[in-house]
Amino acid sequence: MSATDRGPAAYAPAAGAAATCVFAVRRSGDPGALAGRTGHAGGGPLRLLPLAGSLWAVVQSVPAAEFTQEALRQRLADPLVLENCARSHHAVITAAAEDGPVVPLPLATLFTDERRAVDVLDQQRSHLVGVLDRLTGRAEWAVKVHIGRPAEARAPARSAPRAVGDRTGADAATGTGAGTGAGADADAGAAYLTRVRGRERDRRAWQDATLHVAQQVHDTAAALAVAAVRRTPHGPRITGPERHQVLNAAFLVDDARAEELATAVRALHGAFPGLDVHIDVSGPWVPYSFTEGRRP
Amino acid sequence: MSGPTVDLDPDNAARDLVSLVLTLVELVRQLLERQAVRRLDQDDLTPDQEERLGLALMRLDEAMTELCAHHGLRREDLNLHLGPLGPLLAEDPW
Numbered sequence: 001m002s003a004t005d006r007g008p009a010a011y012a013p014a015a016g017a018a019a020t021c022v023f024a025v026r027r028s029g030d031p032g033a034l035a036g037r038t039g040h041a042g043g044g045p046l047r048l049l050p051l052a053g054s055l056w057a058v059v060q061s062v063p064a065a066e067f068t069q070e071a072l073r074q075r076l077a078d079p080l081v082l083e084n085c086a087r088s089h090h091a092v093i094t095a096a097a098e099d100g101p102v103v104p105l106p107l108a109t110l111f112t113d114e115r116r117a118v119d120v121l122d123q124q125r126s127h128l129v130g131v132l133d134r135l136t137g138r139a140e141w142a143v144k145v146h147i148g149r150p151a152e153a154r155a156p157a158r159s160a161p162r163a164v165g166d167r168t169g170a171d172a173a174t175g176t177g178a179g180t181g182a183g184a185d186a187d188a189g190a191a192y193l194t195r196v197r198g199r200e201r202d203r204r205a206w207q208d209a210t211l212h213v214a215q216q217v218h219d220t221a222a223a224l225a226v227a228a229v230r231r232t233p234h235g236p237r238i239t240g241p242e243r244h245q246v247l248n249a250a251f252l253v254d255d256a257r258a259e260e261l262a263t264a265v266r267a268l269h270g271a272f273p274g275l276d277v278h279i280d281v282s283g284p285w286v287p288y289s290f291t292e293g294r295r296p
Numbered sequence: 297m298s299g300p301t302v303d304l305d306p307d308n309a310a311r312d313l314v315s316l317v318l319t320l321v322e323l324v325r326q327l328l329e330r331q332a333v334r335r336l337d338q339d340d341l342t343p344d345q346e347e348r349l350g351l352a353l354m355r356l357d358e359a360m361t362e363l364c365a366h367h368g369l370r371r372e373d374l375n376l377h378l379g380p381l382g383p384l385l386a387e388d389p390w
Contacts, residue, residue, distance in 0.1 A: 189350030190343065193336060196353065200333045203386060235377055 018044070019064040020111045022057050023092045025121060025128050026102040029056045033098040040088045042066065049114060052122045053129060058096045059117065067110050076108070090286075097286045101135040103128055104288055131291050138226060138252050139284030143265055145217050145247035146239060147210055148276030213272055214247040217279060220268060224261040225251035229289045243278070250289040258284065314367050318360075319374045319384070325356050326386055 021040060029048055039046050039060035049057040065071065075081045086107060093104045111117035121128070222228040233245035253261050262281045269279055332349055335341055341349065364371055376384040 187347060189347040189352070189354060191350070192354040192357075193332060193346055193350030196329050196350075197333045197336055200330060235383075 017064040018061040018113075019067050020114050020117045021060045021062045021067065022049075022105050022109045022111065022117055022121070023060070023089060024058045024096045024102040024104050025051070025055055025132075026058065026096055026100060027055060027132060028099045029054075030099065033095040034058065034092070037092060037095050038088075039092050040085065046092065049118060051118055051125070053125050055121075055125065055128060055132075057117065057121055058092060058102075059114065060092075062110075064112075067108065072108055093286050101132050101138075102286065103131045103135075103291050104286055127292075134226075135252075135287050135290065137255050138287065139255060139258065140287035140289055141221075141225075141251050141253050141258060141261060141281060141283035142285060143217060143221050143247065143249050143251065144245060144280045144282075145214055146243040146245050146278040146280075147213065148243055148278070209272075209275060210244065210246045213275065213277055216271070217247055217265060217268055218249055221249065221251050221261055221265050224257050224264060225253045227252040227290055250285075252287055252290045253283075255284075311367065315369055315374060318363060318367070318369065319376060321363075322360060322371075322374045322385055325353075325360060328356070329353055 021043065023039065023046075029050065031046075031048060034046050034048070037046055040062055042063055044061035046058060046060050049059045051057055066075070076085065089107050093102060096102045111120065218228070218230065229250045231248045231250070233248045236244070239245045251261065262283075265279055265281050269277065332353060335349070336346065361371065364374070374385060378384055
């Protein structure tokens with residue numbers, strides 16, 4: 001997320017000075033799909049920089065003043081600017097990947113000039129070649145699993161009227177309201193305890209079921225993949241309250257097996273009766289997750 | 297800049313502190329409930345003990361609801377999301 005070329009702390013580029021932004025490293029020196037593409041707004045045209053060992057870096061000259069550590073920290077804190085930067089970055093890498101494997105570099109990987117970029121990347125050559133070898137003929141596929149929250153689970157037993165803004169008003173169905181306030185039934189406490197126990201049991205059962213679904217889907221995909229990465233599932237802020245994400249995984253897959261993997265994973269849709277399971281398979285993606293994100 | 301700004305309103309700071317305290321209380325309350333369920337499953341409580349334990353937990357739950365309402369918070373507002381660790385409190389259905 002920050003400039004990697006740490007100059008002196010008070011690095012203040014001259015007005016109009018340019019820095020070199022590196023997007024990716026690849027084997028092809030032919031612009032191909034990169035022709036006519038633009039990189040970050042306000043920068044120069046995209047170019048291919050020859051590296052040692054017949055590797056090429058996809059680079060762009062950008063205004064240095066906008067890409068100092070301090071300027072980046074400020075600009076990337078703005079969600080809108082960050083989104084635009086990430087989109088430009090991803091668009092360039094996607095175009096660069098059309099002609100063969102690429103090693104994507106982190107967003108805003110910057111050097112003071114081209115020679116410095118070449119020096120640093122050349123030192124990483126064996127690592128870069130290793131990654132390119134590993135990615136050749138393979139792509140990243142993403143598998144996400146969501147489970148619809150059962151309606152009864154969204155209406156937990158509560159012993160008092162719920163605040164405005166709750167998702168459901170189904171409290172009546174869960175037998176709440178029994179024994180509120182003073183002068184309750186003689187066995188209100190025991191009844192409450194029984195409800196708590198039932199709720200706890202449901203919670204456990206639900207948790208076990210979702211873990212089982214996630215594991216099944218993951219293992220099915222992993223069996224057909226070269227490598228797998230599991231990430232933290234997105235929370236309800238992204239998925240919405242009605243769906244619960246239980247698996248957020250990426251797989252590195254041989255191109256020849258991609259179809260098989262997608263079919264096998266989607267076939268699991270009906271494998272979990274009684275659960276509202278949604279399985280999304282997407283790809284091919286540039287293998288961001290499998291480049292062992294070492295920074296130059 | 298369209299980014300989030302820092303909120304320096306002292307009233308909000310006080311409310312955030314209340315909500316943090318309530319979060320901790322709610323965490324303890326949920327742990328107590330789970331412990332009670334374990335005791336129940338072990339079958340070593342007399343009916344009288346069960347009744348009193350259940351009543352105590354019920355009162356706690358009611359008190360929590362009242363406290364939240366008093367401070368303009370919903371029960372689900374108390375939860376903290378701990379990134380890779382998931383939510384601190386049991387959500388519905390957790």
